[in-house]
Amino acid sequence: MLEQITAMLALLGVLSLFCQWIGWKLRLPAILPLLLCGLLLGPGLGFLQPDVIFGDLLFPIISLGVAVILFEGALTLNFKEIQEHGVMVTRLVTLGTVITWACIAVGTFYLLNFEWSMALLFGALVVVTGPTVIVPMLRSVRPKTELASILRWEGIVIDPIGALLAVLVFEYIAVAADPTTHVLHALSAMLAIGLGFGAISGYLVGLVLRNNLLPHYLRNTAVLTLMLAVFVGSNLLQEEAGLLSVTVMGIWLANMKGVDIADILEFKETLTVLLISALFILLAARLNADALLSLGWEGLALLAVVMLVARPLSIWCCGVGTSLSKGDKWFLSWVAPRGIVAAAVSSLFAIKLEAIGIKGAEMIVPLVFLIIIGTVVIQSLTAGRWAKILGVTADSSQGLLIFGASSFPRALAKTLQSKGVTVLLADNNWDNIRLARMDNIPVYFGNPASEHAENHMNMAGIGRVLVMSPYRQLNPLVSFYFQDVFGGEKVFGLNNGEASSARHQLSESYLKRLCLFGEGVSYSKLASLMAKGASIKSTRLTDSFNYSMFMEQYAQSAIPLIYLQDGKVRVISAAAEPELPSGVELISLIPADVQKLEPSSDAPVTETAVTETITTEIKITDANTTKSKDSVSD
Numbered sequence: 001m002l003e004q005i006t007a008m009l010a011l012l013g014v015l016s017l018f019c020q021w022i023g024w025k026l027r028l029p030a031i032l033p034l035l036l037c038g039l040l041l042g043p044g045l046g047f048l049q050p051d052v053i054f055g056d057l058l059f060p061i062i063s064l065g066v067a068v069i070l071f072e073g074a075l076t077l078n079f080k081e082i083q084e085h086g087v088m089v090t091r092l093v094t095l096g097t098v099i100t101w102a103c104i105a106v107g108t109f110y111l112l113n114f115e116w117s118m119a120l121l122f123g124a125l126v127v128v129t130g131p132t133v134i135v136p137m138l139r140s141v142r143p144k145t146e147l148a149s150i151l152r153w154e155g156i157v158i159d160p161i162g163a164l165l166a167v168l169v170f171e172y173i174a175v176a177a178d179p180t181t182h183v184l185h186a187l188s189a190m191l192a193i194g195l196g197f198g199a200i201s202g203y204l205v206g207l208v209l210r211n212n213l214l215p216h217y218l219r220n221t222a223v224l225t226l227m228l229a230v231f232v233g234s235n236l237l238q239e240e241a242g243l244l245s246v247t248v249m250g251i252w253l254a255n256m257k258g259v260d261i262a263d264i265l266e267f268k269e270t271l272t273v274l275l276i277s278a279l280f281i282l283l284a285a286r287l288n289a290d291a292l293l294s295l296g297w298e299g300l301a302l303l304a305v306v307m308l309v310a311r312p313l314s315i316w317c318c319g320v321g322t323s324l325s326k327g328d329k330w331f332l333s334w335v336a337p338r339g340i341v342a343a344a345v346s347s348l349f350a351i352k353l354e355a356i357g358i359k360g361a362e363m364i365v366p367l368v369f370l371i372i373i374g375t376v377v378i379q380s381l382t383a384g385r386w387a388k389i390l391g392v393t394a395d396s397s398q399g400l401l402i403f404g405a406s407s408f409p410r411a412l413a414k415t416l417q418s419k420g421v422t423v424l425l426a427d428n429n430w431d432n433i434r435l436a437r438m439d440n441i442p443v444y445f446g447n448p449a450s451e452h453a454e455n456h457m458n459m460a461g462i463g464r465v466l467v468m469s470p471y472r473q474l475n476p477l478v479s480f481y482f483q484d485v486f487g488g489e490k491v492f493g494l495n496n497g498e499a500s501s502a503r504h505q506l507s508e509s510y511l512k513r514l515c516l517f518g519e520g521v522s523y524s525k526l527a528s529l530m531a532k533g534a535s536i537k538s539t540r541l542t543d544s545f546n547y548s549m550f551m552e553q554y555a556q557s558a559i560p561l562i563y564l565q566d567g568k569v570r571v572i573s574a575a576a577e578p579e580l581p582s583g584v585e586l587i588s589l590i591p592a593d594v595q596k597l598e599p600s601s602d603a604p605v606t607e608t609a610v611t612e613t614i615t616t617e618i619k620i621t622d623a624n625t626t627k628s629k630d631s632v633s634d
Contacts, residue, residue, distance in 0.1 A: 016277030029133040038284020048285040073159040074250025091318035103310035128162035133337040145460035194244030202252025291366040327390040397463030404469030405432035422461035449481035467493035492516040515574035533592030547580040559589040
């Protein structure tokens with residue numbers, strides 16, 4: 001029996017990895033292959049029977065998995081960030097959550113004859129969307145920047161809020177079902193222990209992290225271990241208080257001043273990917289196909305209430321007084337797929353409620369899976385066409401993601417911003433990120449190829465990637481990652497001057513992309529020129545001052561970088577010699593030793609330094625409004 005359990009755990013890990021890879025390869029939410037895998041192995045073939053294989057271990061496995069998932073989600077709930085992402089996001093995760101919860105609860109009560117307590121629990125379980133299903137959908141649909149940002153941040157923020165709401169409703173049901181206790185007294189004790197123990201634990205762990213009382217290699221392990229200890233300890237003090245404690249603990253750490261949780265969050269997300277995947281296969285395998293089919297037209301009617309009543313009502317109420325158009329609101333009204341968090345939490349609650357004999361508990365899981373399947377499948381297949389009908393798709397993305405935020409990338413980003421080009425800087429160096437923020441340049445602190453970046457980095461309006469960092473080991477990873485996202489022709493890198501023996505270890509496809517700004521232009525060369533006083537300048541090429549004259553003006557020492565033409569951003573590289581006709585605006589790096597060369601008297605050149613106000617006839621609009629097609633030098 002032990003060998004069978006070990007084999008099944010290993011198989012779950014392999015299947016989880018394979019399903020995640022399938023989702024990544026096909027640009028689909030990973031929940032779809034995970035769901036199909038679980039249904040095929042469980043109800044379909046009868047090969048995976050979690051209750052038989054794991055027995056009494058199944059409940060602890062699910063409990064600890066859900067605790068980690070809720071804690072990781074709570075770590076992302078920073079109250080300051082909610083306000084930073086606009087009125088619409090703030091309303092959706094507050095007023096919108098209440099409206100959605102109420103509509104679904106009422107529909108469940110009348111359509112499926114649930115008791116009010118169970119209807120309220122089900123409504124709380126399915127208010128969450130989640131970045132794991134939203135991000136892949138947005139990548140394929142590519143809506144306008146503002147709409148993508150609203151949906152992405154709603155999914156991130158509403159996860160812990162919805163989970164906390166569901167936990168509170170569950171606690172009330174669990175306490176009220178016990179005839180030997182006074183409901184108000186027991187609920188007060190549960191809330192006091194859950195909220196109090198969670199807050200105290202979060203504060204104490206935050207002090208440990210803030211004062212660096214642990215070595216760096218123990219931080220992630222210690223936080224995970226302490227979180228599980230808090231979960232178990234809360235349940236020992238007051239039954240069912242553990243989930244509330246770990247949720248509050250995560251929220252406290254996320255909002256505590258001076259506590260850096262970036263590394264912890266990345267570690268938890270990596271762990272959560274494996275836990276969520278394995279857990280979802282297990283949960284799908286436990287699903288009773290007959291119970292799912294028995295929902296009948298009432299279940300489909302409730303799905304219609306979720307998609308056609310609750311979501312539109314929430315969007316239109318929250319959108320009052322905002323700048324969103326009718327088309328924007330109708331698009332947002334259609335996109336709200338439910339995710340894995342709802343499935344995991346509902347399965348755990350169902351097991352607990354069935355154990356204490358709550359009527360209707362056995363219907364919770366099939367109903368949640370019906371909502372997940374319906375919203376993910378239907379909206380994944382139709383969201384793209386719906387966006388085109390409404391005219392809310394983003395036009396060609398002309399923006400640039402620059403990996404590396406040292407002095408040269410910051411100067412280039414600042415110049416491009418002044419031209420109306422969307423720019424995002426990413427770097428692992430906090431000092432570089434801090435300096436970029438002081439210049440009001442959008443930034444991402446961390447590895448842009450990480451799971452955290454995929455869910456949190458705002459890529460709206462970004463169409464190509466420039467790798468300009470000194471991190472020789474990380475640069476190929478970032479390049480290959482974004483070649484899969486945008487295509488190889490839209491990812492460029494600097495030649496960092498590796499030794500020939502090291503270069504031969506890299507693939508030819510990567511070496512071909514190390515041609516940014518031309519042959520012989522390396523990171524060290526650009527850094528050296530900036531240290532010696534070089535500056536970024538913008539020059540308008542005309543018939544009377546063409547590209548050849550420009551290069552002669554600066555004694556062939558200027559390094560052309562990017563040029564703007566008819567609303568398009570074109571990156572200069574050695575892969576294709578640039579054609580610079582009259583009317584384009586050339587952005588170049590001018591070395592300090594040739595900056596004092598005066599232009600010829602008959603050359604009407606217009607130059608502007610980074611710090612000067614730039615007036616140009618070329619109008620580069622935001623990715624939301626430009627009508628031009630995507631373009632890159634090829």
